[in-house]
Amino acid sequence: MLVGLKEKIQPxxxxxxxxxxxxxxxxxxxxxxxxxxxxxxxxxxxxxxxELFPLEILKDLSAQVIDKYNFMCCQYSLSMGVKELREWxxxxxxxxxxxxxxxxxxxxxxxxxxxxLLARVFIEPGDYILTENPTYVxxxxxxxxxxxxxxxxxxxxxxMLIDQVEEKINKYKPKLIYTISNFQNPTGxxxxxxxxxxLVKIATKYNIPLIDDNPYGELRFAGKPVPELKSYGGDQVVxxxxxxxxxxxxxxxxxMNATKSINRQFEKVKQCTDLHTNAxxxxxxxxxxxxxxxxxxxxxxxxxxxxKRELMLKVLEDTFPEGVSWTKPEGGLFLWxxxxxxxxxxxxxxxxxxxxxxxxxxxxxxxGGEGENTMRLNFSNATLEGIEQxxxxxxxxxxxxx
Amino acid sequence: MLVGLKEKIQPxxxxxxxxxxxxxxxxxxxxxxxxxxxxxxxxxxxxxxxELFPLEILKDLSAQVIDKYNFMCCQYSLSMGVKELREWxxxxxxxxxxxxxxxxxxxxxxxxxxxxLLARVFIEPGDYILTENPTYVxxxxxxxxxxxxxxxxxxxxxxMLIDQVEEKINKYKPKLIYTISNFQNPTGxxxxxxxxxxLVKIATKYNIPLIDDNPYGELRFAGKPVPELKSYGGDQVVxxxxxxxxxxxxxxxxxMNATKSINRQFEKVKQCTDLHTNAxxxxxxxxxxxxxxxxxxxxxxxxxxxxKRELMLKVLEDTFPEGVSWTKPEGGLFLWxxxxxxxxxxxxxxxxxxxxxxxxxxxxxxxGGEGENTMRLNFSNATLEGIEQxxxxxxxxxxxxx
Numbered sequence: 119m120l121v122g123l124k125e126k127i128q129p130x131x132x133x134x135x136x137x138x139x140x141x142x143x144x145x146x147x148x149x150x151x152x153x154x155x156x157x158x159x160x161x162x163x164x165x166x167x168x169e170l171f172p173l174e175i176l177k178d179l180s181a182q183v184i185d186k187y188n189f190m191c192c193q194y195s196l197s198m199g200v201k202e203l204r205e206w207x208x209x210x211x212x213x214x215x216x217x218x219x220x221x222x223x224x225x226x227x228x229x230x231x232x233x234x235l236l237a238r239v240f241i242e243p244g245d246y247i248l249t250e251n252p253t254y255v256x257x258x259x260x261x262x263x264x265x266x267x268x269x270x271x272x273x274x275x276x277x278m279l280i281d282q283v284e285e286k287i288n289k290y291k292p293k294l295i296y297t298i299s300n301f302q303n304p305t306g307x308x309x310x311x312x313x314x315x316x317l318v319k320i321a322t323k324y325n326i327p328l329i330d331d332n333p334y335g336e337l338r339f340a341g342k343p344v345p346e347l348k349s350y351g352g353d354q355v356v357x358x359x360x361x362x363x364x365x366x367x368x369x370x371x372x373x374m375n376a377t378k379s380i381n382r383q384f385e386k387v388k389q390c391t392d393l394h395t396n397a398x399x400x401x402x403x404x405x406x407x408x409x410x411x412x413x414x415x416x417x418x419x420x421x422x423x424x425x426k427r428e429l430m431l432k433v434l435e436d437t438f439p440e441g442v443s444w445t446k447p448e449g450g451l452f453l454w455x456x457x458x459x460x461x462x463x464x465x466x467x468x469x470x471x472x473x474x475x476x477x478x479x480x481x482x483x484x485x486g487g488e489g490e491n492t493m494r495l496n497f498s499n500a501t502l503e504g505i506e507q508x509x510x511x512x513x514x515x516x517x518x519x520x
Numbered sequence: 521m522l523v524g525l526k527e528k529i530q531p532x533x534x535x536x537x538x539x540x541x542x543x544x545x546x547x548x549x550x551x552x553x554x555x556x557x558x559x560x561x562x563x564x565x566x567x568x569x570x571e572l573f574p575l576e577i578l579k580d581l582s583a584q585v586i587d588k589y590n591f592m593c594c595q596y597s598l599s600m601g602v603k604e605l606r607e608w609x610x611x612x613x614x615x616x617x618x619x620x621x622x623x624x625x626x627x628x629x630x631x632x633x634x635x636x637l638l639a640r641v642f643i644e645p646g647d648y649i650l651t652e653n654p655t656y657v658x659x660x661x662x663x664x665x666x667x668x669x670x671x672x673x674x675x676x677x678x679x680m681l682i683d684q685v686e687e688k689i690n691k692y693k694p695k696l697i698y699t700i701s702n703f704q705n706p707t708g709x710x711x712x713x714x715x716x717x718x719l720v721k722i723a724t725k726y727n728i729p730l731i732d733d734n735p736y737g738e739l740r741f742a743g744k745p746v747p748e749l750k751s752y753g754g755d756q757v758v759x760x761x762x763x764x765x766x767x768x769x770x771x772x773x774x775x776m777n778a779t780k781s782i783n784r785q786f787e788k789v790k791q792c793t794d795l796h797t798n799a800x801x802x803x804x805x806x807x808x809x810x811x812x813x814x815x816x817x818x819x820x821x822x823x824x825x826x827x828k829r830e831l832m833l834k835v836l837e838d839t840f841p842e843g844v845s846w847t848k849p850e851g852g853l854f855l856w857x858x859x860x861x862x863x864x865x866x867x868x869x870x871x872x873x874x875x876x877x878x879x880x881x882x883x884x885x886x887x888g889g890e891g892e893n894t895m896r897l898n899f900s901n902a903t904l905e906g907i908e909q910x911x912x913x914x915x916x917x918x919x920x921x922x
Contacts, residue, residue, distance in 0.1 A: 128727050129755050129779045133695065135644050143788050147599065147795075168591035176594070180582035189570035192578070192768035197549065227629060227794040234793045238665075242537050260792045263640075293535065325530050353531050366594035368799035377531045386545050390662045391636045392629040393549075396798045397770035 137243075137265055144259055145482045149467075153476030159508035162476040164303065164451055165499040167422055171366050172406075172415055179405045183398065186405075191398045197389045198381070199225025199373070200400040206408055207373055216348045221378045224385060225395045229333055229372040231388075232358040233260045236329060238387045239380075240293050241266050248292040250278055252483030252492070254303045254331065257296060268485035275445070277302070277309030280316040287324050295321055295328045299347050300335040301450025304483045304494040308448060311344055318351035327380075331358045333372075334450035336416050339424035341448035353377050361403050363451070364416050369399040423451070426497045430505050437513035439520055444495075451498040454480070456491060458520060463493040466519060475511040539645075539667055546661055547884045551869075555878030561910035564878040566705065566853055567901040569824055573768050574808075574817055581807045585800065588807075593800045599791045600783070601627025601775070602802040608810055609775055618750045623780045626787060627797045631735055631774040633790075634760040635662045638731060640789045641782075642695050643668050650694040652680055654885030654894070656705045656733065659698060670887035677847070679704070679711030682718040689726050697723055697730045701749050702737040703852025706885045706896040710850060713746055720753035729782075733760045735774075736852035738818050741826035743850035755779050763805055765853070766818050771801040825853070828899045832907050839915035841922055846897075853900040856882070858893060860922060865895040868921060877913040 146163065153160035183191050198204065204223040211218040226232045233256070241247070243265035249257075251270035258268075269290035271282045278297065286292070297317070299309040309317070321328035330347040348355040360372035374384060388394070406412065430453065434444060441458045457463060463479035470476060480492025500508060548565065555562035585593050600606065606625040613620040628634045635658070643649070645667035651659075653672035660670075671692035673684045680699065688694070699719070701711040711719070723730035732749040750757040762774035776786060790796070808814060832855065836846060843860045859865060865881035872878060882894025902910060 129729065130781050131727060132642070132729050132782065134641055134785055138641050138785060138789060141788055141792070144791050147791060163596065165596055168595055171591050171594040173586050173590065173594070177583050177586040180586070181579050184575050184579040184582070188575065189573050190770075192573040192575070192770040193570055194552075194565065194567055194764075194769045227798075230792075231794040239536055239540050240534070256792075256795070263789065263792050325533060327531065327534050362596075367596045368592075368594040370794065370796070370798045379532050380534065383536055383540060386543055387540060387665065389546050389549060390543070390632075390658075390665050391793065392633040392772065393658070394772070396629075396772045396801055399798055399800065 137263065141263060142259070144256060146255055146478055149476060149478055152471060158471065158474045158476050159500055159504045159511070160476040161495040161497070161500060161508060162478050163496055163499060165496070166363055166367065167419070167498050170419055170422060172411065175406065175411055176366075176402065179402055179409075182405055183401045187401050191401045193397065195394045195397040195400075197385050197394045199223065199395060200397060200404065202408070203400045203404040204373075206404060210407070211375060214346070216346065218375060221381060222375050224374045224376070224381050224388065225400060226372045226374060226388070227370040227392065227395050228362060228367070229331060229358045229360045230256055230260065231391075232372055232374045233257050233331065235374070235384045235387055236294065236356065237261050237264045237266065239383045240327065246290040246292040248283065248286055248290070248295045248326075249485065250297060250302065251485065252304055252480060252489055253296065253485070254298055255482045257331065258482075258485060270485055273305065273307055275307060277307055277313050278317065280313050280320070283317065283320050287320065287326065292326060295326050296331065297329065297347070298331045300332055300344075301337065301447050301452070303334075303450070304452055304478070304480060305454040306445045306447025306450055306452045308344060314344070314347055314350050318347065318354060321351065322354050328355045329358070330355050333358070333360045333363050335359070336364050337420060337423060337451070338449035339420045339427070348375065356380065364412065364419065365403060365406060369396070369403060371395065371399055371403050423498050426500070426502060426505055427453070429502055430495065430497045430509060433506055433509040437510055439513070439517050441520065442516060451496050453495050453497065455493045455495060457493070457516070459491050461520060462490045464490065466515060469519070470512065470515055473511045473515055475508045477512070539665065543665060544661070546658060548657055548880055551878060551880055554873060560873065560876050560878050561902055561906045561913070562878040563897040563899070563902060563910060564880045565898055565901060567898070568765055568769065569821070569900050572821055572824060574813065577808065577813055578768075578804065581804055581811075584807055585803045589803050593803045595799065597796045597799040597802075599787050599796045601625065601797060602799060602806065604810070605802045605806040606775075608806060612809070613777060616748070618748065620777060623783060624777050626776045626778070626783050626790065627802060628774045628776060628790070629772040629794065629797050630764060630769070631733060631760045631762045632658055632662065633793075634774055634776045635659050635733065637776070637786045637789055638696065638758065639663050639666045639668065641785045642729065648692040648694040650685065650688055650692070650697045650728075651887065652699060652704065653887065654706055654882060654891060655698065655887070656700055657884045659733065660884075660887060672887055675707065675709055677709060679709055679715050680719065682715050682722070685719065685722050689722065689728065694728060697728050698733065699731065699749070700733045702734055702746070703739065703849050703854070705736075705852070706854055706880075706882060707856040708847045708849025708852055708854045710746060716746070716749055716752050720749065720756060723753065724756050730757045731760070732757050735760070735762045735765050737761070738766050739822060739825060739853070740851035741822045741829070750777065758782070766814065766821065767805060767808060771798070771805060773797065773801055773805050825900050828902070828904060828907055829855070831904055832897065832899045832911060835908055835911040839912055841915070841919050843922065844918060853898050855897050855899065857895045857897060859895070859918070861893050863922060864892045866892065868917060871921070872914065872917055875913045875917055877910045879914070
């Protein structure tokens with residue numbers, strides 16, 4: 119039935135927007151494809167432990183959602199999100215010491231969409247964003263689409279070196295400050311209280327939106343809790359949080375906490391992009407949290423990840439060669455390794471895959487492309503046995519190549 | 521704990537990107553908010569009939585999904601979508617006469633995201649898009665963000681006036697041709713076979729991607745079926761389809777059908793925007809379709825909408841004043857009214873709301889802002905009783921104001 123012009127059809131010659139052509143696919147997602155080969159022990163992704171997903175509870179709640187919300191869980195819904203869930207989140211946040219109302223909360227399809235909406239609302243081609251160096255590669259990918267540039271600030275074990283921030287602001291006039299303040303992806307570093315106070319002061323002085331991407335904050339299993347940036351900064355801070363790491367990522371339910379007037383902008387662009395977030399899953403997560411399942415579940419995750427982190431640190435200590443250093447995060451999913459400066463973690467990866475162990479090399483997390491000798495290790499997704507074996511394999515690999 | 525600078529926090533002065541400030545919120549979603557007031561009979565939205573949602577089946581299948589897919593339905597998933605669902609869709613499309621492989625299918629968060637990804641990949645500021653006049657307001661909203669301009673083509677009861685298309689292409693060099701070929705939103709018009717052949721020929725001649733936004737194609741309840749544009753145009757056509765109108769919109773599961781090479785671009789930008797679509801809901805819909813629930817459910821919807829459409833047409837015929845004309849769609853969700861040219865459907869709306877009946881006025885569907893005397897009526901969402909009462913109220917309103 120084709121109209122006989124098939125030979126002339128040339129979709130490969132369709133003109134793609136220039137900045138899309140230049141966009142790189144996420145290196146992490148490419149590595150995930152490789153590392154999901156059978157038998158590979160993967161420290162590559164940022165995947166939660168699958169054995170902890172509360173499947174039986176979710177099964178019960180799915181049925182309850184249909185009985186309780188009936189057609190509402192299947193119908194078109196509001197761009198801001200389901201009212202019950204937004205109310206619960208506002209209340210939860212208020213109880214954590216940050217007074218929040220329902221209109222401060224906008225539900226997104228994962229925090230990735232929150233990052234995307236921020237870029238969409240604030241960034242025009244060539245604008246600068248101030249970030250930690252390194253920073254979350256998925257955020258860079260979202261920002262890159264908008265042709266953002268980066269003013270990067272180095273870190274030590276207390277987070278961003280605040281001394282550098284004001285200088286960078288004066289030089290680059292960034293539109294946003296983007297930080298992952300808790301158990302940072304990729305380094306696992308948490309910003310200290312003093313630095314938080316300083317950063318809020320500076321963001322407020324220059325009136326720059328301070329974005330706190332905080333997916334791991336609830337997952338602290340060592341050290342002393344530090345209040346969220348929003349506790350110090352109030353309306354100056356836009357917070358991104360998610361159920362991906364504390365319940366399950368497959369439902370893609372996360373939220374932004376911002377002022378009402380800024381949320382009007384986010385709502386507007388959210389409408390254009392996908393109308394609204396999955397209604398059924400919003401009701402499902404609302405039932406999960408409102409029936410009290412969240413807190414015990416977080417405790418369960420923390421207990422598990424604590425063990426995994428301790429084991430990983432111990433095997434690293436026991437087996438890794440001199441000249442390699444790593445962070446000792448107090449929570450989250452990742453730790454960060456620095457190899458001797460002449461070693462390329464990227465070049466080592468194929469050899470690691472041969473040994474049936476995978477990681478993400480660190481370079482893509484640096485907006486400037488440095489960090490060849492760094493790698494990120496995830497400790498949440500593998501089993502204890504896998505961690506022991508995988509780290510030993512990496513140790514062997516490094517000893518043979520250093 | 522706020523750092524004492526609260527008086528200086530000025531998020532209202534944050535610099536929003538210019539083209540976002542200019543963006544208008546969807547008039548339909550605003551009207552939906554008004555028309556959801558209790559007691560209002562609404563012909564405003566594009567909402568499926570809530571009483572038809574297959575709730576009991578979905579309840580059973582939710583439990584099955586958890587048992588069968590276990591942690592997979594909760595974990596991070598692929599940007600292209602869940603393999604099982606993509607395979608089923610490819611097979612379904614092939615059986616409809618359009619040979620399709622799994623890599624032609626990319627799952628999106630509703631067709632709105634499909635439109636968004638198309639704009640993202642193809643449109644740069646100032647680019648033209650060729651559309652029907654009027655066309656889907658949600659597409660205009662998505663395209664407007666990318667600062668698209670419009671080359672519009674008038675319609676008659678057979679769809680786009682093809683004579684105008686080539687002239688417009690020569691004049692405006694559009695990057696995309698965007699059509700809703702079946703039971704168009706807002707007019708309810710379906711493109712004839714001859715016009716389809718002609719449109720494909722022209723799109724192929726100029727090698728312009730031909731976008732067939734086709735959410736209603738399965739919902740024909742009168743007249744003779746017409747093959748999809750892709751049957752004629754093959755790879756020249758990118759098709760958008762969705763489960764929103766044939767199962768339920770709350771799950772936000774839709775798909776794009778395009779060549780593998782173009783899908784690589786869509787996959788890349790989908791990664792940036794939200795990583796992937798809700799995994800649980802993809803498995804849920806896969807179980808729904810693969811267990812054979814789709815076809816009987818579509819029959820049920822068609823039987824219901826057929827009755828509603830017939831009643832609406834009959835009450836219009838019986839009660840509406842001279843000088844008003846309307847389309848008689850053979851499927852879908854909408855019909856389209858033209859009032860005498862001196863009547864503004866926008867100005868009448870507040871009076872309609874007072875009479876407890878709502879519609880969407882037609883003007884926002886016209887890229888050029890004309891069509892003041894037009895309105896769109898949805899016949900799927902109201903009950904038969906509601907249709908009878910609501911149309912009578914509108915008739916009274918028009919008689920009093922003409």
